[in-house]
Amino acid sequence: MAAHIHEMTDDEFEGRLRILLRIVSACTLGLGSFAAGLLIGAFVLF
Incomplete structure (x- = not known):
């Protein structure tokens, strides 16, 4: 065969x-919003 x-x-x-581009x-x-959240959180907390 x-x-x-x-x-x-x-x-x-x-x-x-x-589909790949969308993913x-x-x-x-x-990831970008997560990083931005971490940065903002770091500045606010410390």
């Missing part, structure tokens, strides 16, 4: 890329 390699179409690739931007935003 020969292994069939699935060729990704442009639409599929674009869809996966969009990455969400993580970046989360």
Whole structure:
């Protein structure tokens, strides 16, 4: 039985890329706000 390699179409690739970008931007935003919160907290507390 020969292994069939699935060729990704442009639409599929674009869809996966969009999902990946959304995840990455969400993580970046989360990390950024977390860092900002830490900075503000450090200045307020000390």
